[in-house]
Each structure stands twice: as C-alpha cells, then as structure tokens.
Amino acid sequence: MSKPSTPKGTRDFGPLIMARRNWMFGVMRKAFERYGFEPIETPAMENLQTLIGKYGEEGDQLIFKILNNGDYLNKANEEALESRDSKALTSSISKKALRYDLTVPFARFVVMSRNDLAFPFRRYQMQTVWRGDRPGKGRYQEFTQCDADIIGSDSILNELDLIMLFHEVLSELGVPGYEIVFNDRRLLNGVARACGIEEQFQDFTVALDKWDKIGSDGVRKELEERGFSEVTVDQLMKLFAVLASTDSSQRLAGMKAMFIEGDDEANAAFAEVVELIAMAKASGVPVAQLLFDPTLARGLDYYTGVILEVRVPDAPIGSICGGGRYADLTGIFGWEGVSGVGISFGADRIYDVLEHYDAFPLEAMTQPHALVVQLDEEGRNDALHATQHLRAACVRTVLYPDVVKLKKQLKYAAELNVNFVFISGADERSKAVWTVRNMRNGEQIQFPLEEAVSFVSSELNF
Amino acid sequence: MSKPSTPKGTRDFGPLIMARRNWMFGVMRKAFERYGFEPIETPAMENLQTLIGKYGEEGDQLIFKILNNGDYLNKANEEALESRDSKALTSSISKKALRYDLTVPFARFVVMSRNDLAFPFRRYQMQTVWRGDRPGKGRYQEFTQCDADIIGSDSILNELDLIMLFHEVLSELGVPGYEIVFNDRRLLNGVARACGIEEQFQDFTVALDKWDKIGSDGVRKELEERGFSEVTVDQLMKLFAVLASTDSSQRLAGMKAMFIEGDDEANAAFAEVVELIAMAKASGVPVAQLLFDPTLARGLDYYTGVILEVRVPDAPIGSICGGGRYADLTGIFGWEGVSGVGISFGADRIYDVLEHYDAFPLEAMTQPHALVVQLDEEGRNDALHATQHLRAACVRTVLYPDVVKLKKQLKYAAELNVNFVFISGADERSKAVWTVRNMRNGEQIQFPLEEAVSFVSSELNF
Numbered sequence: 001m002s003k004p005s006t007p008k009g010t011r012d013f014g015p016l017i018m019a020r021r022n023w024m025f026g027v028m029r030k031a032f033e034r035y036g037f038e039p040i041e042t043p044a045m046e047n048l049q050t051l052i053g054k055y056g057e058e059g060d061q062l063i064f065k066i067l068n069n070g071d072y073l074n075k076a077n078e079e080a081l082e083s084r085d086s087k088a089l090t091s092s093i094s095k096k097a098l099r100y101d102l103t104v105p106f107a108r109f110v111v112m113s114r115n116d117l118a119f120p121f122r123r124y125q126m127q128t129v130w131r132g133d134r135p136g137k138g139r140y141q142e143f144t145q146c147d148a149d150i151i152g153s154d155s156i157l158n159e160l161d162l163i164m165l166f167h168e169v170l171s172e173l174g175v176p177g178y179e180i181v182f183n184d185r186r187l188l189n190g191v192a193r194a195c196g197i198e199e200q201f202q203d204f205t206v207a208l209d210k211w212d213k214i215g216s217d218g219v220r221k222e223l224e225e226r227g228f229s230e231v232t233v234d235q236l237m238k239l240f241a242v243l244a245s246t247d248s249s250q251r252l253a254g255m256k257a258m259f260i261e262g263d264d265e266a267n268a269a270f271a272e273v274v275e276l277i278a279m280a281k282a283s284g285v286p287v288a289q290l291l292f293d294p295t296l297a298r299g300l301d302y303y304t305g306v307i308l309e310v311r312v313p314d315a316p317i318g319s320i321c322g323g324g325r326y327a328d329l330t331g332i333f334g335w336e337g338v339s340g341v342g343i344s345f346g347a348d349r350i351y352d353v354l355e356h357y358d359a360f361p362l363e364a365m366t367q368p369h370a371l372v373v374q375l376d377e378e379g380r381n382d383a384l385h386a387t388q389h390l391r392a393a394c395v396r397t398v399l400y401p402d403v404v405k406l407k408k409q410l411k412y413a414a415e416l417n418v419n420f421v422f423i424s425g426a427d428e429r430s431k432a433v434w435t436v437r438n439m440r441n442g443e444q445i446q447f448p449l450e451e452a453v454s455f456v457s458s459e460l461n462f
Numbered sequence: 463m464s465k466p467s468t469p470k471g472t473r474d475f476g477p478l479i480m481a482r483r484n485w486m487f488g489v490m491r492k493a494f495e496r497y498g499f500e501p502i503e504t505p506a507m508e509n510l511q512t513l514i515g516k517y518g519e520e521g522d523q524l525i526f527k528i529l530n531n532g533d534y535l536n537k538a539n540e541e542a543l544e545s546r547d548s549k550a551l552t553s554s555i556s557k558k559a560l561r562y563d564l565t566v567p568f569a570r571f572v573v574m575s576r577n578d579l580a581f582p583f584r585r586y587q588m589q590t591v592w593r594g595d596r597p598g599k600g601r602y603q604e605f606t607q608c609d610a611d612i613i614g615s616d617s618i619l620n621e622l623d624l625i626m627l628f629h630e631v632l633s634e635l636g637v638p639g640y641e642i643v644f645n646d647r648r649l650l651n652g653v654a655r656a657c658g659i660e661e662q663f664q665d666f667t668v669a670l671d672k673w674d675k676i677g678s679d680g681v682r683k684e685l686e687e688r689g690f691s692e693v694t695v696d697q698l699m700k701l702f703a704v705l706a707s708t709d710s711s712q713r714l715a716g717m718k719a720m721f722i723e724g725d726d727e728a729n730a731a732f733a734e735v736v737e738l739i740a741m742a743k744a745s746g747v748p749v750a751q752l753l754f755d756p757t758l759a760r761g762l763d764y765y766t767g768v769i770l771e772v773r774v775p776d777a778p779i780g781s782i783c784g785g786g787r788y789a790d791l792t793g794i795f796g797w798e799g800v801s802g803v804g805i806s807f808g809a810d811r812i813y814d815v816l817e818h819y820d821a822f823p824l825e826a827m828t829q830p831h832a833l834v835v836q837l838d839e840e841g842r843n844d845a846l847h848a849t850q851h852l853r854a855a856c857v858r859t860v861l862y863p864d865v866v867k868l869k870k871q872l873k874y875a876a877e878l879n880v881n882f883v884f885i886s887g888a889d890e891r892s893k894a895v896w897t898v899r900n901m902r903n904g905e906q907i908q909f910p911l912e913e914a915v916s917f918v919s920s921e922l923n924f
Binding site: 003004005006007010011012013014015018019021022030033034035036038039040041042043044045046047050061062064065066067069070071072073074076081084085086087089090093094095096098108109111112113116117118120122123128130132141142150153155157158160161164279282283284333334366367368380381384388391394395396397398399401402412415416 | 465466467468469472473474475476477480481483484492495496497498500501502503504505506507508509512523524526527528529531532533534535536538543546547548549551552555556557558560570571573574575578579580582584585590592594603604612615617619620622623626741744745746795796828829830842843846850853856857858859860861863864874877878
C-alpha cells in the first residue's frame with residue numbers, strides 16, 4: 001500500500017487550525033449579519049455550462065470538471081476521441097464542474113430566485129472554491145471565499161457599507177497594518193479617453209495591474225510591447241507621478257488633472273469617490289488605511305465602477321481581499337442591467353497572515369476543558385455523573401474511558417491540554433468530594449461535585 | 463441562452479433555509495464540543511486511490527471522479543481508449559475524486575497525523591459529501607454529514623457517550639419521536655455460529671437488513687434465494703419472534719436463547735450490551751427511545767461491534783443517523799488494530815424531518831432586525847450615524863441606500879421582514895429624535911437615538 005496523502009494544493013485541518021478557522025469565520029459571520037447580509041449557499045457542483053466562458057480562457061482551463069458517472073465514453077464526442085483532442089472531448093464526458101468562485105453561482109442564484117428576493121438583495125456566502133492553479137505560497141487548489149454582495153442598487157452608500165465591513169472585520173480579526181486600496185474603473189476610463197485609447201482599455205489595465213510586481217519601468221515596457229505609442233505611454237505614465245503623494249485626495253486631484261476638460265462621466269465618478277472617502281472618514285475608517293491607488297485595475301472584466309483590494313504591505317503574501325462594482329452581473333444568465341457591488345474575504349490568506357504574526361487570540365481554542373479520570377471500577381457511576389454535570393454546565397468534558405494508571409490518564413490530560421482534571425478514589429468517595437487539579441499550576445482542591453463544577457465554570461470565565 | 467439550473471440532486475439554500483441549517487449545525491457543534499470532540503476538516507478532493515475499493519463495487523461507481531486538468535488524453539490508457547472501456551480508462555484520466563463519506567478521509571487523516579494526536583482521539587467533522595445516487599426523497603447527490611468518532615479505545619463507555627450525544631442533540635433540535643435503534647455484530651455472529659453459517663455471514667446480514675422494507679416473509683424468501691437450507695432459515699426466523707416484545711431487555715434475552723451454550727464471545731457481548739442499556743438509562747436516555755433491534759445489520763463491512771441507527775417512525779424518510787464500532791478502520795491505510803466507534807448525523811434528512819413537522823424554532827432566523835430609511839439628502843449623515851449605532855449594539859441593520867418614497871422603503875422593510883424601521887425627517891431632526899416603527903404591530907414611538915437603540919435592543923431580548 002502506498003503512503004496515504006492528500007492531493008497537491010489541498011490540506012487537512014487539524015483541531016488547532018480548525019478552532020482558529022471557526023473563530024475567524026464566526027467573526028465574519030457575525031459582522032455580515034450585523035450589516036444585514038443574509039446567508040445563502042450554492043452547490044459545489046455546477047453545470048459545466050454555468051461556469052464555462054465566465055473566467056476567460058485561462059479560467060476555463062483551471063476549472064475542475066467532474067467525469068460523468070457510468071459508461072461516459074458511450075456518449076463521448078467520437079471525433080474528439082479519434083483525434084485525441086482533450087479540449088474538444090471534455091464537454092461530452094463531463095456535464096458538471098466544481099465552482100471556481102462564489103460570484104458566478106451567486107449571479108445564477110439571483111436569476112433563478114429573483115421572484116423570492118427583496119431588492120436591493122444583500123447576501124453573504126462562505127464556501128469552498130476550487131481552482132487548478134499551480135500551488136504556491138498562499139495559493140491553494142481548494143480554499144474558502146467569504147463574499148458579501150449588494151445587488152439591485154446603484155447607490156455609493158453600498159460601497160461605503162462594504163468598506164466599513166472590511167474595516168470592521170479586519171480590525172476585529174486583528175490583521176495588522178492592512179490597507180484598503182481602491183480605484184474606480186470610470187476614472188481609468190477617463191484617463192483612457194484623455195489618451196485616446198478606449199479601444200485598448202483592456203491592454204492598458206492588464207499592464208497597469210502589474211505595477212505591483214514589475215514597477216513603473218516594467219509597465220512602460222509592457223505598454224510599449226502592447227503597441228501603445230510613445231506619446232501615449234508618456235501620457236499614461238503620469239498616473240505614476242500621482243503616487244508621489246500618500247494622501248488619497250492629492251492622488252485623486254492628480255488623476256483628475258489628466259482628464260479631458262468637460263469629461264462629465266469621469267468628473268461625476270471623481271465627485272462620487274471624493275464623497276465616498278469623506279463618508280468613510282466620518283464613519284471612523286482611518287484615512288491612512290483607506291488608500292486611493294490609480295494603478296489598481298483588477299483583472300476581472302465585469303467591474304465597472306469602484307474596485308477594491310486589501311493588502312498587508314509587510315506580510316509575505318498578495319492581496320487578502322478584493323471586490324468592486326459591476327453594472328451587469330446577471331446578464332450572463334439572461335437578466336440584464338442589474339447593478340451591484342461585492343467584496344470577497346480570502347479566508348485562507350487572512351489565516352496565513354494571522355499565523356505569520358502569531359495574532360490569533362487565546363479564545364480561538366476548542367480543546368476540552370476537563371478530563372474526568374477513573375481510578376477504579378467502583379467509581380464509574382460517579383465519574384459518569386460528574387461528566388454529565390460538567391457538560392450540562394457547558395464545560396467541554398472528556399471521561400477517560402478505562403481504568404488505567406493515574407499517571408497515564410494525567411499524561412493524556414496534558415496532551416489534550418485540558419485546564420482541569422477531576423479525580424475521585426475511595427478517599428474522595430468516603431468524603432463525598434472530588435479532587436480538582438488545575439493543570440496550569442498543579443494546584444489541587446477538594447469540593448463536593450456542585451461546588452467543583454461552579455469553581456471550574458468561574459475559573460473558565462463562563 | 464438556456465435557463466440556468468443546478469445539477470440534479472443538488473440545491474441552492476436561500477436565506478431562510480440557511481438560517482435554519484446554521485442553527486442546526488450550531489446546536490450540533492456546541493454539543494460535539496461539550497462532549498470533548500475536537501473539529502477537523504479534510505479536503506473535498508481526495509486522491510482517487512484513497513477512495514476506490516473502500517465502499518464496495520457499487521460505491522466505486524457512485525464516487526464522483528475529477529477529470530485531470532490540461533491535455534488529459536495525453537496520458538490516457540491507450541488500450542482502454544481504443545476499446546472505449548470507460549471503467550478501465552478512468553484511473554488514467556482522473557487522479558482525484560470527491561469524498562464519498564467522512565469516515566475514510568478520517569481514517570486517512572488519523573494515519574497521516576497519528577504522531578500529533580492524543581489517543582483516544584475524539585473528533586467531529588461536519589462537511590459535504592458527494593454520491594452519484596439517483597436523487598429521490600431525502601436522497602441528494604450533495605449533502606452534509608456530521609460525524610463524531612472516538613478512535614483508539616475499546617471501552618463501551620464510548621458507545622455510551624455517543625448514544626447520549628444522539629439523545630442530547632436530537633432532543634435539543636426538537637426531532638419528534640426519534641428512536642435510537644441498536645444491535646451488535648457480535649450478537650449476530652453468535653446467531654450465525656449457532657446456525658453454522660459463519661461463512662455466509664454477509665449474505666445473512668444483507669438479507670436481514672432488508673427487513674424494514676420487505677418484512678419477515680421477504681427476508682425468508684431472500685434467505686432461501688441466497689441458498690440457506692430450510693432448517694437454517696427456520697432457525698434464523700426465530701430472530702423475528704424476538705420482535706414480539708417492545709422491551710429491549712426481553713428482546714436481548716430472546717436472542718441470547720439462540721446462542722450455542724458456552725459461546726463466550728456472544729455471551730460477553732451480551733453482557734456488555736445489557737450494561738450499556740443500564741448505563742444509558744441511568745444517564746437519562748428514555749428507555750422507550752433506545753431500542754434493541756436484532757434485525758438491524760447495517761451494510762458496511764467494517765462494523766464489528768455495536769451498530770446504531772436513528773429513525774423517526776412517523777416521518778416519511780429512512781434513517782436519519784447511523785454508526786457503529788469498528789475494530790480496524792485505519793488498517794486500509796497501513797495502521798492496523800486501532801479500534802474505534804463513530805456516529806453520523808444525516809443533517810439534510812434531519813432538516814427534512816424538522817421541516818415536515820414545522821419544528822424549527824423562531825430563533826432560527828437571520829433576517830435583519832432594523833431598516834433605517836432615508837427621507838431626504840439632508841438626513842443622510844444622521845442615517846449613517848444611526849445605522850452605525852444600531853450595528854454596534856448588534857442589531858442587524860440595513861440602511862436603505864437611496865432617497866425614495868417612504869412607501870417604497872416600508873414595502874422593502876416588510877419584504878425583509880425586519881422588526882423595526884427607523885425614520886427621521888425634518889420634523890424629527892428639529893427635535894433631535896428618531897421615529898421607531900414596530901413592524902409587527904404598527905406602533906410608532908419617538909426617542910433620542912441612544913434611547914431608541916436601547917429600546918430596540920431590549921425588545922429583541924438582547
């Protein structure tokens with residue numbers, strides 16, 4: 001038998017990691033609900049046709065397809081089989097696939113459920129997604145996204161809500177030094193119009209988006225390679241001059257100066273973004289943690305307005321959250337013109353950052369609080385009784401299942417990392433008490449059972 | 463564009479269903495942790511080799527396999543391709559599959575993590591599993607199992623713990639009239655020895671297990687078809703005579719009478735089961751809800767001792783939970799002789815039962831509590847302020863994002879099913895108050911903001 005393993009890019013989560021993850025998801029869930037988002041879940045398996053073509057050609061390649069059950073070759077595309085054409089064969093032997101993100105399934109859900117939903121519809125969704133990416137630091141093939149979207153409203157107050165949600169959740173989680181970085185596709189459109197490159201908008205933003213990795217010289221080179229004229233490139237490079245200031249308002253003003261005079265669309269977007277910053281500031285989001293960045297473009301085609309990203313500059317990882325405004329997400333499923341805005345918390349990367357900084361709180365633990373040991377067969381019913389009382393008081397309790405040497409049971413208690421051990425032998429029984437041993441300091445006190453349970457509850461801050 | 467849909471056997475969960483599911487999972491999670499079980503999670507995708515051969519031939523067919531990414535035909539088994547042999551081709555174009563249950567991944571996890579775990583190891587795991595079954599009532603292709611296992615101990619106290627956990631969770635969930643039904647493979651072995659059919663044990667138990675569906679005449683016929691002699695069948699049919707009593711002790715005694723005199727193994731098991739019932743009774747499990755059933759066999763081969771099932775006799779659905787003792791679960795991954803016992807809550811079926819009886823509590827809701835409306839642009843900052851205060855007090859709050867007619871906003875409040883609406887116009891502003899409308903009774907009261915938030919918190923029983 002070969003040694004058991006998990007597929008590359010996937011992981012087991014043991015008790016400590018799980019306790020921390022559950023704590024993290026609990027913080028998010030409570031915040032989502034406080035903000036009036038309601039939970040939904042969609043199936044892991046979607047029809048392949050629901051997913052294909054939604055993430056670009058590269059995305060299509062990274063979607064995990066599920067082989068049809070039974071004699072799947074029976075209905076396979078014969079021509080593709082003959083020519084050994086994997087790509088052409090796929091749709092004839094696979095009807096289902098694993099979801100690649102939560103946004104496309106959400107759009108499908110909204111279209112299918114629209115008669116049952118109140119708009120604007122605010123939903124949150126915390127589920128696993130799967131991508132056949134090459135595994136690496138902070139990049140898994142199976143990971144969890146936590147999304148909040150508001151669909152059916154154009155108001156900038158929704159963007160404000162989501163920025164505040166970022167701030168609240170990341171503060172509560174204790175993510176150190178995070179920056180909420182934002183831009184607006186409409187401002188980038190203004191720049192493109194000013195440079196006369198509306199037709200090459202995607203080339204422009206794809207190059208711009210690499211600034212983080214390749215710097216302004218790299219972007220210049222990339223723009224030249226993509227066929228932009230020297231004059232245009234020079235003009236576009238002014239965007240980087242804006243970065244000289246770390247003040248969002250000054251950066252915005254610098255970008256505005258690039259627009260063609262009288263570009264109403266860009267100017268309206270500018271006014272909205274200025275207002276957004278002012279409102280966020282008034283609502284308590286620290287100015288230093290909300291940063292306008294004109295080089296932020298984000299790859300996804302469907303964004304049309306504000307785009308958002310969260311970074312932890314000192315952590316050895318990329319962005320930990322993202323999001324933005326989309327004018328028409330449900331159009332792909334036949335319902336056009338419904339605008340929305342959404343954000344996504346990258347739970348696994350947030351976890352990695354918190355672990356990197358050793359920032360998990362002590363309460364993110366679910367190990368048992370108490371072990372009840374057994375010294376002799378005569379004590380079994382008392383031990384069962386004590387176990388039941390402790391659990392009724394919400395003390396997480398394990399009863400050692402066998403009568404073995406106390407030393408062995410105490411070793412187990414130490415391995416379990418319990419706070420207290422409950423011991424009762426002939427001596428304790430004759431006095432109708434339990435010996436309670438505090439495993440943190442070795443102290444032992446004897447109490448009648450009820451008092452022992454109260455003592456432990458109060459020591460555990462219940 | 464074709465109408466969007468989800469694959470057969472899968473479902474979307476909207477806000478109401480999700481709130482109820484989250485409540486249900488919350489009850490289970492708390493109980494698991496009170497009982498000292500620690501959480502783990504394993505990947506949805508396992509190596510195909512981890513899963514194949516663990517669930518019988520039928521199971522192998524029902525496992526969802528994931529197509530290799532990229533040019534998968536490049537490394538395909540040429541012979542199988544040529545002969546269009548789907549079954550032979552699979553392992554050459556699919557290296558991964560979706561987990562089919564939580565038990566096999568748990569066994570793999572234990573073997574891989576054994577140096578980091580304290581034994582007896584108690585874990586719980588609540589995750590989705592996938593099976594290519596024909597969808598039907600209570601049968602989905604994607605569903606959630608909630609498992610608790612104790613591995614590394616032979617003590618019957620573990621069985622007791624799990625029976626009490628069944629009782630506690632199902633009571634707390636309000637599942638009406640459930641019965642915890644149990645048997646012991648070792649007792650069935652005793653019967654088989656007495657009838658001289660140890661070699662045909664599996665044929666015997668497979669037939670027996672169908673009693674629920676086909677009755678004793680059906681089982682008789684099935685046994686005859688499987689080649690058992692008339693004498694043996696007559697002897698085996700005595701098992702059904704035991705069912706004449708509804709008292710577990712009498713049933714047990716009836717079964718014991720079938721054993722060969724001096725069958726120490728069967729008699730020892732008998733003594734253990736009698737003790738288990740006594741302890742469960744002493745621990746508060748109602749006798750009428752813990753039923754010994756000698757016809758319960760459960761299909762899975764790996765069970766070797768006590769086997770458990772939970773039924774709701776009046777609900778139109780099969781068993782809602784199952785479990786049992788296994789002498790050697792990790793042997794399939796190279797670590798032999800580790801005994802354990804585990805149970806599984808079928809979350810989707812429990813949900814269906816609770817829905818059937820309309821038994822969900824009112825608290826299983828996550829709809830927003832409050833809507834802050836906007837009557838004019840001048841009031842926006844006040845509205846933002848009120849929203850923030852409500853949320854800080856944990857009131858789930860939505861701010862209506864636009865200034866539109868009050869009627870439209872109140873209609874939205876009704877659709878969201880909020881408890882309270884916060885209204886402020888020029889009049890309220892001049893008096894520095896908010897009008898709070900109770901949507902359940904139409905009452906409106908004016909308060910300063912702080913008082914309004916306190917009022918709402920207390921009305922919501924915070």
